[in-house]
Amino acid sequence: METLLLGMFYIFSLYAFIPGLISRLFGFRVFKKGISDHEIALTFDDGPDPVYTPQLLDLLKRYDAKATFFVVGSSAEKHPELIKRIHDDGHLLGIHNYKHKTNWLMRPKTVTKHVSMTAKIIHDATGQDAHYYRPPWGIVNLFDFTKRKDLQLVLWSAIFKDWRARVGSDKLTKRMIKKLRGGEVFLLHDCGTTLGANANAPHEMLTALERVLEEAKRRGIQSITIRDMIQRTAQAKNDAHSASAEKKYSQHKRGVPVLPRYKRVLVSVWLLWERLFHFIFNLQTTNNEDSMFFFRRITYSGQPVAMNGGGILVKGDPILELHFDNKKLFQLGTKAKSSMHLAIQLIRSTQKALPEIAEYIKSHPELSDVKALYGVSMINRGPEQFGFTIADLPKGFFARSTKFYLRLLMSVIHPSGRERVRSRQEEMVPKLIVIPTELLYERFAKSDSHCPPVTSSKQENQEEQEKSDTGLKASMPC
Numbered sequence: 001m002e003t004l005l006l007g008m009f010y011i012f013s014l015y016a017f018i019p020g021l022i023s024r025l026f027g028f029r030v031f032k033k034g035i036s037d038h039e040i041a042l043t044f045d046d047g048p049d050p051v052y053t054p055q056l057l058d059l060l061k062r063y064d065a066k067a068t069f070f071v072v073g074s075s076a077e078k079h080p081e082l083i084k085r086i087h088d089d090g091h092l093l094g095i096h097n098y099k100h101k102t103n104w105l106m107r108p109k110t111v112t113k114h115v116s117m118t119a120k121i122i123h124d125a126t127g128q129d130a131h132y133y134r135p136p137w138g139i140v141n142l143f144d145f146t147k148r149k150d151l152q153l154v155l156w157s158a159i160f161k162d163w164r165a166r167v168g169s170d171k172l173t174k175r176m177i178k179k180l181r182g183g184e185v186f187l188l189h190d191c192g193t194t195l196g197a198n199a200n201a202p203h204e205m206l207t208a209l210e211r212v213l214e215e216a217k218r219r220g221i222q223s224i225t226i227r228d229m230i231q232r233t234a235q236a237k238n239d240a241h242s243a244s245a246e247k248k249y250s251q252h253k254r255g256v257p258v259l260p261r262y263k264r265v266l267v268s269v270w271l272l273w274e275r276l277f278h279f280i281f282n283l284q285t286t287n288n289e290d291s292m293f294f295f296r297r298i299t300y301s302g303q304p305v306a307m308n309g310g311g312i313l314v315k316g317d318p319i320l321e322l323h324f325d326n327k328k329l330f331q332l333g334t335k336a337k338s339s340m341h342l343a344i345q346l347i348r349s350t351q352k353a354l355p356e357i358a359e360y361i362k363s364h365p366e367l368s369d370v371k372a373l374y375g376v377s378m379i380n381r382g383p384e385q386f387g388f389t390i391a392d393l394p395k396g397f398f399a400r401s402t403k404f405y406l407r408l409l410m411s412v413i414h415p416s417g418r419e420r421v422r423s424r425q426e427e428m429v430p431k432l433i434v435i436p437t438e439l440l441y442e443r444f445a446k447s448d449s450h451c452p453p454v455t456s457s458k459q460e461n462q463e464e465q466e467k468s469d470t471g472l473k474a475s476m477p478c
């Protein structure tokens with residue numbers, strides 16, 4: 001049961017939950033709201049529909065409104081004439097998968113196939129490539145970020161439940177007018193045949209939309225395509241940026257760390273998630289006040305690994321799995337003046353933590369059979385100084401997801417995170433690190449104090465070494 005739960009945690013954290021969270025909070029490669037005084041972006045999902053899409057196009061034409069249509073590939077395939085008309089009327093076409101299914105329930109390959117098939121259908125009908133993608137229900141997974149770099153993910157800032165007929169056109173009008181202001185991205189539906197929708201719902205939507213377009217005209221608000229909204233927003237940000245750049249620079253000179261609010265929000269939600277994880281899996285620590293690592297006893301289930309000291313770690317061996325305390329990591333990361341500074345701090349904290357862990361294992365009889373300490377790390381040189389063996393993670397989905405996830409984590413926590421991740425892609429490969437319990441005792445347990453684990457000269461060496469290798473270590477899941 002626990003294994004199942006843990007498996008689900010890994011899969012959902014890596015595959016769906018964390019990327020979803022990040023896309024929503026971070027706006028990471030996702031567009032959902034623009035900056036504009038007198039323009040909104042109407043977007044329509046789930047079409048084309050042979051009954052409602054032509055009515056919608058007529059209505060938009062009457063008000064000279066431009067919109068973006070995220071079409072379902074299989075419907076577009078049946079009605080290429082509608083796709084062509086959408087394009088000819090000056091609207092923008094985007095992709096909404098080939099079938100209306102959530103990406104959470106599809107394999108990454110299948111998602112990619114859906115996207116490519118729909119892109120081809122749009123291209124065949126219009127001669128244009130589609131660059132905008134909205135996954136059904138707005139649910140993204142990490143492959144939406146890594147695959148198809150030419151695609152811009154588009155979500156929305158205003159949603160009205162227009163897929164339910166019982167909401168009715170009056171209530172819908174009210175809801176939409178409430179949100180009628182520059183920069184908003186409206187999500188509406190010109191087809192009611194998808195799961196959870198009502199077939200006649202677009203009728204109510206069209207009635208409401210006509211009233212809203214009338215009101216927009218009165219207020220001088222115009223609807224534009226997502227492409228134009230993104231462009232306007234970039235321009236507005238650019239203008240604002242040059243105005244505030246000077247202010248930021250002076251703050252920076254005074255040494256005040258400038259951490260944007262969205263990052264702080266993201267991090268606090270993340271840390272909350274981590275606390276929940278610690279609670280569910282009953283993670284232990286040696287020092288509640290100043291912890292660097294959390295750990296728990298598990299059974300090893302990977303490939304055999306030959307460890308320093310001669311032993312071989314095999315499937316079924318009891319091990320202590322290490323997890324970095326991300327709160328501590330984050331605190332160190334934001335305070336560190338440079339990568340090197342951070343690396344040195346991490347080494348010092350690890351030096352302090354390992355003897356504590358050795359003592360902890362010794363004083364807990366239920367851990368007496370633990371064969372090794374185990375973790376996943378981004379530092380590929382460095383941990384061996386402590387006696388760790390470093391090995392590749394088995395290739396496959398897990399290793400790839402871990403890589404992606406740790407990179408993301410790193411870009412949030414590390415002082416020069418994003419640039420670093422970009423500039424040293426090759427070295428940013430997570431590895432498995434492991435040290436036999438016996439070697440841990442030998443090097444770090446107090447009974448061996450006549451032979452200190454790391455001498456001060458060794459320590460300096462290590463800092464030297466770390467100058468050339470300042471990777472941030474992070475164990476997952478975080």
Ligand SMILES: [Zn+2]
Pocket residue numbers: 045046096100136137194
């Ligand atoms: Zn949809």
